[in-house]
Amino acid sequence: MLQWKKRVCKSICIFFCVVIMLTIFQRGTSPGLLFTESSMDSEDVLTAVKRDTYPVPNGFWAAKTEAQVTTASVTDTYSSEWDVKSINCTANWNLTHLGWFTTLEPNYKQFLLYRHCRYFPMIINNPQKCSGNIDLLIVVKSIITQHDRRDAIRKTWGKEKEVKGKKIRTIFLLGTAMKEEERANYQKLLDFENQIYGDILQWDFLDSFFNLTLKEVHFLKWTTTYCQDVSYIFKGDDDVFVSPNNILDFLEGNNTPDLFVGDVLYKARPIRRKENKYYIPESMYSKNLYPPYAGGGGFIMAGPLVKRLLKASETLDLYPIDDVFLGMCLEVIKVKPILHEGFKTFGIVRNKNSKMNKEPCFYRSMLVVHKLLPDELLQMWELVHSNLTCSRKVNIL
Numbered sequence: 001m002l003q004w005k006k007r008v009c010k011s012i013c014i015f016f017c018v019v020i021m022l023t024i025f026q027r028g029t030s031p032g033l034l035f036t037e038s039s040m041d042s043e044d045v046l047t048a049v050k051r052d053t054y055p056v057p058n059g060f061w062a063a064k065t066e067a068q069v070t071t072a073s074v075t076d077t078y079s080s081e082w083d084v085k086s087i088n089c090t091a092n093w094n095l096t097h098l099g100w101f102t103t104l105e106p107n108y109k110q111f112l113l114y115r116h117c118r119y120f121p122m123i124i125n126n127p128q129k130c131s132g133n134i135d136l137l138i139v140v141k142s143i144i145t146q147h148d149r150r151d152a153i154r155k156t157w158g159k160e161k162e163v164k165g166k167k168i169r170t171i172f173l174l175g176t177a178m179k180e181e182e183r184a185n186y187q188k189l190l191d192f193e194n195q196i197y198g199d200i201l202q203w204d205f206l207d208s209f210f211n212l213t214l215k216e217v218h219f220l221k222w223t224t225t226y227c228q229d230v231s232y233i234f235k236g237d238d239d240v241f242v243s244p245n246n247i248l249d250f251l252e253g254n255n256t257p258d259l260f261v262g263d264v265l266y267k268a269r270p271i272r273r274k275e276n277k278y279y280i281p282e283s284m285y286s287k288n289l290y291p292p293y294a295g296g297g298g299f300i301m302a303g304p305l306v307k308r309l310l311k312a313s314e315t316l317d318l319y320p321i322d323d324v325f326l327g328m329c330l331e332v333i334k335v336k337p338i339l340h341e342g343f344k345t346f347g348i349v350r351n352k353n354s355k356m357n358k359e360p361c362f363y364r365s366m367l368v369v370h371k372l373l374p375d376e377l378l379q380m381w382e383l384v385h386s387n388l389t390c391s392r393k394v395n396i397l
């Protein structure tokens with residue numbers, strides 16, 4: 001009896017040794033690193049990101065190889081082309097029998113009736129966009145009628161170019177026109193615009209506020225399909241000021257493999273006032289707090305996160321607010337979005353008349369600033385890239 005127990009003990013010990021060694025082997029790191037990695041909390045990450053010089057040794061490329069290790073475990077394969085060819089989406093009338101549903105505003109009803117329709121066919125695709133190694137993919141949410149914003153972006157921060165050997169590419173994400181009368185004419189103009197620039201992605205869903213989350217998941221799926229090897233992605237609105245050079249500088253000093261950085265809200269509450277654009281009835285989300293999320297105006301993420309976020313998104317019901325939804329996906333894959341001072345997507349300062357709002361030296365030191373219309377953007381871009389004399393004080397990066 002005693003001998004038998006001894007033998008069992010021995011087997012268990014050997015088993016654990018093997019498991020521990022395998023874990024270390026899989027991580028491909030030294031045992032010491034295993035522990036420092038897990039003990040590094042968000043505070044450390046924050047201070048690491050906030051430092052004001054970006055030393056080169058642990059650069060951009062080191063971060064990239066590490067990131068690939070973490071995604072190697074994702075085995076699911078996705079199609080190599082857009083595999084949704086027809087719309088097959090009927091309203092879920094089952095909901096109309098539910099008491100809480102009947103009390104909702106019409107736009108919420110609309111959202112909920114079609115919430116289960118996840119993917120739509122593409123009207124305009126540019127599958128070649130990511131050929132070659134792209135270092136920074138700039139992704140802009142746009143709508144069909146606002147070609148002036150797209151034009152201003154193409155002339156400024158969305159200009160496709162190479163900076164210090166790093167390749168930048170730009171795409172615009174669109175749905176279909178909201179108004180019937182807009183559809184035919186604007187669609188022709190958009191086709192023409194795409195013939196010239198080849199930077200439009202358009203899907204066959206209505207470009208409404210509540211369909212922005214659809215845009216988010218379509219972007220995740222498209223990037224997983226056609227753009228797997230991109231190093232970093234900047235995703236943002238079409239009415240912001242962005243400095244791609246500052247973004248590249250920032251990324252050069254970065255070595256966090258799961259990088260997701262932006263204007264992060266850590267303890268946002270769902271808005272319960274009905275007049276508000278972001279109002280959420282309790283029947284749709286009952287918790288008091290949202291998971292941490294980055295303002296959709298502009299954020300950066302590591303390319304390898306995209307596929308993991310897509311998988312996570314497919315485990316969740318669509319949520320009407322796109323940036324909150326992405327926060328929910330990040331929570332699923334346990335990646336913490338990092339707050340960075342260079343992202344001002346919720347406005348620069350509370351005081352709308354503050355001098356900061358028109359201060360080129362301030363813009364020059366930022367990564368993303370909300371919010372500028374096309375003329376203002378072109379003007380500010382010119383100012384920022386002219387011979388500015390700035391005092392050190394404004395450079396808060």
Ligand SMILES: *[C@@H]1O[C@H](CO)[C@@H](O)[C@H](O)[C@H]1NC(C)=O
Binds near residue numbers: 088
């Ligand atoms: C659409 O869905 C219905 C039922 O959900 C199914 O019977 C039909 O074959 C589908 N059509 C296409 C084109 O996928």
Ligand SMILES: *[C@@H]1O[C@H](CO)[C@@H](O)[C@H](O)[C@H]1NC(C)=O
Binds near residue numbers: 091092093094116
């Ligand atoms: C509606 O209810 C029927 C019957 O309970 C169910 O089979 C169907 O899947 C439901 N439709 C949706 C879109 O959930």
Ligand SMILES: *[C@@H]1O[C@H](CO)[C@@H](O)[C@H](O)[C@H]1NC(C)=O
Binds near residue numbers: 111205207208210211
């Ligand atoms: C989203 O787009 C689909 C497809 O065009 C449409 O049926 C649905 O009503 C839209 N949802 C909202 C909330 O606008």
Ligand SMILES: *[C@@H]1O[C@H](CO)[C@@H](O)[C@H](O)[C@H]1NC(C)=O
Binds near residue numbers: 386387
């Ligand atoms: C900016 O300064 C540089 C050198 O200091 C000069 O060569 C250039 O012409 C100036 N550009 C403008 C737009 O003034």
